[in-house]
Amino acid sequence: MRKMKIMLVDDEVRYLKTTxxxxxxxGVETITAQSGREALxxxxxxxxxxxxxxxxxPGMDGNETLKAIKALYPLxxxxxxxxxxxxxxxxxxxxxxACDYLMKPADIDEIIEKAIEAFEKRQRLEEKIRIAQxxxxxxxxREILKDEEE
Numbered sequence: 001m002r003k004m005k006i007m008l009v010d011d012e013v014r015y016l017k018t019t020x021x022x023x024x025x026x027g028v029e030t031i032t033a034q035s036g037r038e039a040l041x042x043x044x045x046x047x048x049x050x051x052x053x054x055x056x057x058p059g060m061d062g063n064e065t066l067k068a069i070k071a072l073y074p075l076x077x078x079x080x081x082x083x084x085x086x087x088x089x090x091x092x093x094x095x096x097x098a099c100d101y102l103m104k105p106a107d108i109d110e111i112i113e114k115a116i117e118a119f120e121k122r123q124r125l126e127e128k129i130r131i132a133q134x135x136x137x138x139x140x141x142r143e144i145l146k147d148e149e150e
Contacts (some may be wrong), residue, residue: 005029005033005120009039011055011079015104024110028115038067041111043073049122050115052102055089066092070097070134076126077118127150 006028010016016032023030031046033039037060039051051069054060066078082094083104086101099118102111 002049002123003029004049004115005031006115007031007033007039007042007046007048009033009036009051009062011029011035011057012054019108019111021110026108026112028112034064036060036068039065040068040072043069043076050118051076051078052081052115053078053098053113054104055080055093063089063096066093066098067097076123077122078126079111079114079118081111088122 006023007099007121008016008019008023008030009032010019011034012138013034015097016034020030020032031042031048032043035057039053040047053062053065057065060068062080069078070136073137074097077091077099078097079100079102080089080098081102081104082089099121102114
């Protein structure tokens, strides 16, 4: 089984450093980005399974970043994180493809638990895709015999 890799995206540098250290102490590989644009740049070159994404950021906010991530990397699971939770931002995030939503300050164990759930969801989707692709290339014995008769 592959190991989960998380990306934390938040404009608060201190929060990023502290949270990254705490998550990595639990054995989960973690990278960080201080903006939505930086996150998108890093996703171009690094495999990330789950993104923990702050909603309120200057420039490209969390919902804009979420939409871009889902458009470019649909299998990347995104968990929205905010200290400024509003029902509207939660609904927007979930409608745009976020798999979950957490309030700041979120407990490290809760972040990891939600990330594991998201990672498992991604693995199930990848397995369905592999099965569908293999069925596309597999032929039944009846189809093979039919081809030989012709």
